[in-house]
Amino acid sequence: MTGVTTPTGRDHDLLTIIAALRAKPGKEQQLRQAAEAVVEPTRHEEGCIAYHLHQAIDDPTVFYFYENWAGPEALDAHMKTPHFQNFVATANDLLAGPIDIQRLRRIT
Known part of the structure; x- marks a missing residue:
């Protein structure tokens, strides 16, 4: 797919986050x-370029957030917002373990 322009295609300096969450058995829908x-x-939010939620095909207990941020300051601000803090408080009772957060920088 050459010639396709995406928000992340123009800026190699974006901060990319992949966050993996595993639901407790029976808590997937919640x-x-x-x-x-x-x-x-x-x-x-200011500085949010892309924010997408995915569910694993082979294991429906696993969810992924794929995020692109203008920089670490925008991500830090996001983590302090009421809607994110509410999510964290709610999710704590639904998660089978800690959220695995990977911070990535694009190479090519």
Whole structure:
């Protein structure tokens, strides 16, 4: 797909986050709903370039946030917002373990 322009295609300095969350057995739908509730307000935050929620095909207990931020300051501000803090408080009872957060910088 050459010639396709995306928001991340123009800026190699964006901070990319991949956050993996695993739901406790039987809590998948509740975790999905909690995660979905944070998506739209986050997309309106300053410095948020992309914010997407995914569910693993082979293991529906696992969810991933794929995020692109203008920089670490924008991510830090996001983590202090009421909607994100509410998500964290809600998700703590639904998660089978800690959230695995990977901070990435694009190479090519």
